[in-house]
Amino acid sequence: MQSYKDLIVWQKSMKLIVEIYRLVKLLPKTETYALSDQMRRAVISIASNIAEGYGRHSTREYIQFLSIARGSCFELDTQLNACVCIEYLNVNDTELAFNLLNEITKMLNSIIKKLISKL
Numbered sequence: 001m002q003s004y005k006d007l008i009v010w011q012k013s014m015k016l017i018v019e020i021y022r023l024v025k026l027l028p029k030t031e032t033y034a035l036s037d038q039m040r041r042a043v044i045s046i047a048s049n050i051a052e053g054y055g056r057h058s059t060r061e062y063i064q065f066l067s068i069a070r071g072s073c074f075e076l077d078t079q080l081n082a083c084v085c086i087e088y089l090n091v092n093d094t095e096l097a098f099n100l101l102n103e104i105t106k107m108l109n110s111i112i113k114k115l116i117s118k119l
Contacts (some may be wrong), residue, residue, distance in 0.1 A: 001055075003091035004050060004051045004055065007050065007054065008032070008107065009050060009104055009107040009108060010047060010050045010051060010054075010071050011109065012100055012103055012104050012107070013043075013046045013047040013050060013069075013104055014047055015041050015100055016043055016097065016100040016101060016104060017044065017047060019097045019100060020039055020043040020076070020097060021040065022095060023039070023065075023080075023083075023089060023093060024036035024039055024040060026088070026089060026093060027083065027088050027089070028088065031088065033051065033094050035079060035082065035083065036097050037047045037061065038075075038079055039076060039079045039080070042072045042075045042076040043070035043072075043076055044073075045068070045069065045075075045078070046069045046073055046104065049065045049066070049068045049069035049072065050063065050065070050066065051066050053065025053068075053069070059115050059118060059119060060117060061118070063112055063115050063116060064109075066089060066108055066111055066112050069108055069110060070105060070108045070109065070110075070111075070112070073101055073104055073105045073108065074105075076101060077098075077101055080094050080097055080098060080101070092103075
């Protein structure tokens with residue numbers, strides 16, 4: 001691989017960014033600086049940490065940044081679930097986002113496990 005852009009997990013995280021930005025537009029205006037802002041930050045953190053970790057010069061640092069990305073996945077999952085619970089979004093609205101998030105989390109877990117085994 002020549003770039004983090006070649007990583008499927010990064011490509012999926014970019015699709016998730018587009019989907020989350022679509023979803024936050026559906027939230028009430030009262031959430032502009034609260035929940036929607038947190039969701040945008042979390043989803044950007046996923047892709048950003050995958051990229052930053054890839055650019056590091058050590059496997060340990062890469063694992064650390066991938067772990068941060070994974071944590072952001074859990075943060076975003078919680079925020080999406082909150083949106084469904086308080087009925088800002090319905091399950092149909094969030095299906096693609098949850099599917100992408102699940103795939104990304106599994107991929108991150110797999111990459112982290114493989115990198116740890118090489119230490």
